[in-house]
Amino acid sequence: MAAKLADVAARAGVSPATVSRVLNGNYPVAHATAEKVHRAVAELHYVVNGNARALVSARSDLVGVLVHDIADPFFGVIASGIQDSVAEADVLAVVCNTGSSAARELSYLKLLRKQRARAVVLTGGSVDDPDLHGAFVEQLTELTASGAHVVLCGRPPVTDAEGRDVPGLVTVDFDNRDGARRLTAHLTSLGHREIGYVTGPEGRTTSQLRLEGHLMAIRDAGLDEARCPVVSGRFDRASGSTGATELLRRNPDLTAVVAGNDMAGVGVLTELRSRGIEVPRDISVAGFDDLPFSSDTVPALTTVRIPLTEAGRTSGRLALGNESPPPGGLLPVRTELLVRDSTAPPSRGRNSTSGERAPSAKAAE
Amino acid sequence: MAAKLADVAARAGVSPATVSRVLNGNYPVAHATAEKVHRAVAELHYVVNGNARALVSARSDLVGVLVHDIADPFFGVIASGIQDSVAEADVLAVVCNTGSSAARELSYLKLLRKQRARAVVLTGGSVDDPDLHGAFVEQLTELTASGAHVVLCGRPPVTDAEGRDVPGLVTVDFDNRDGARRLTAHLTSLGHREIGYVTGPEGRTTSQLRLEGHLMAIRDAGLDEARCPVVSGRFDRASGSTGATELLRRNPDLTAVVAGNDMAGVGVLTELRSRGIEVPRDISVAGFDDLPFSSDTVPALTTVRIPLTEAGRTSGRLALGNESPPPGGLLPVRTELLVRDSTAPPSRGRNSTSGERAPSAKAAE
């Protein structure tokens, strides 16, 4: 149906080899000949068959991007960063929604291997499934063995059954633990001593690291852990709401609630509001990630910014192999505490009307 | 490096042809033989080379998905719907960010053609670029001619230079105009007579259709169009803010503001709030799309719901050719008016509480 290389060659009056060389520009071709070929290409609307090319060169112009949920802006932003940087090399990004299921992650990895993807970027915290971990490591090993680059963006290095790092992986690591520690430290330094926490989904490394950071800050400040309840959520709005409810049930005197991410933070905000609790006068609230909408909440959410777009871009470059991998395969990404309007010093006894807050001034990107 | 079909054949003691047949299950193979093959496949961790397969069968297991911006939840949700439905056929979705540029759209189309994508789904309103339109139609024609399915999701049918529909395209059409009409009609029926409007980007069909619907409702209600200013925005928060400012400058007596989409609606909400204008008491606000966050705004945003996930799924099925195309190639998607807390009847005379305007430094993306 479509024109092929041989058709172009015939039309230009040259051999297929010459056409190929003109197209790839990796071999000297006389200018006049190249002209003829270009003309023929244009006339025939010729487009090289990527499959044939990939077959002989043993690698395609595809990079796989595994995300938990592409409808979640957290992943959308990362994906757009990746897309951005790989597009410069005319490489296509294949976005795969795993729905946080290790099984689907595995089957996508296999599919990507089948397409001989040039690289794959796994984003977001890893999902723990002991049964599948062996198979997971195997896929990753197989992938790197066949020359594909594997980049972990926002998830910790993968270790095999013996706890050894799987070789050849590159990690773009978000500083979740320390970011969380600094966030909660901000709250304790404001004078909060009864701080609730809504975690992310169980078994997700991101949830765990952030929780650890939070607990570190709690201990550093010498707070009574019994007064600082932790409930588990799922990194979404709904779990933010129910989490806030549960937290208040456990400790009605809470003066601050930290959510595992911004999404849950919004849920907390909504729930508190619907209960007539004013933020930050009555309770301070904080999130994590600094998603695009986080500065538009009311009040604007205090959070920890992760430069997601930039991290995505870096991951993309790493995936293409354009950027030499960092020493040790680990490239840390700095987080930054963003204090906005949802956090303030605790008021003495909840029901007092402590000062009004100034209308929000926003942080530019 | 990786095992190939011949290796599996050798190990199983059969011919390559037999292995292929076992893997594809399209030809009778004795049970015992199939067993041997399966064992060899497992032992060698064999994964078929999709490129080789695509080369001979002349079509790959890839569908392209063109979006304006994957970080925007509007597209994220659609993309996840598409992904969802094509994944069932072990087909991979290639997400391409066009950044609303017709040139990039074109180059992605070419890239997708090169990969011999099985189908491509173009989402979101089309971008108007007269210079590139011819080339655009050509790519689409070439694509359908080579047997690929082309689905337009949320954009109107494409017409060629003579205004004729390009054949073979399937359109999943959002009912933007009528949705917008009903939304503004809701406002007029509430008693609003001075309604401002913030459009989407110029030259985008979605913007245009929604604006048309709005104006229809304005006329239907017999309002004075001079009192109903329209300012242009870009479907993002920042333009919602600036749009609201400009609208109030043009008509300080506005009792309602309609934004072209939810994103801009949030911007409007934020801006009004920072000016001390209370929603919906002083001014009603409405958006369009019903994105996941729209019910979490304060107050919850009245909007028009488009079943984006479902539309994405349908587009995916259409792209795979699993669903027979609708008559006329046009499949309408119903929208639904969602009245929430941001709209209410206008109050008599606003200046009762028109607050001080706080300086707010905004960042555009």
Next chain:
DNA sequence: GGTATAGCAGAAAGCGCTTTCTGATCCGGG
């Protein structure tokens, strides 16, 4: 003027698979 050397272009092999065509085996029926 003859040979060495660029500088280009073509022939052909082969990437890993699918599929048609051909062939071998086995069964039942005449």
Next chain:
DNA sequence: CCCGGATCAGAAAGCGCTTTCTGCTATACC
């Protein structure tokens, strides 16, 4: 007992490209 038709398996061609190897024509140099 032999033949025809199932039933299954192999041989081989070829999908559209890249790339090595080979070869040809100029040019340069002695």
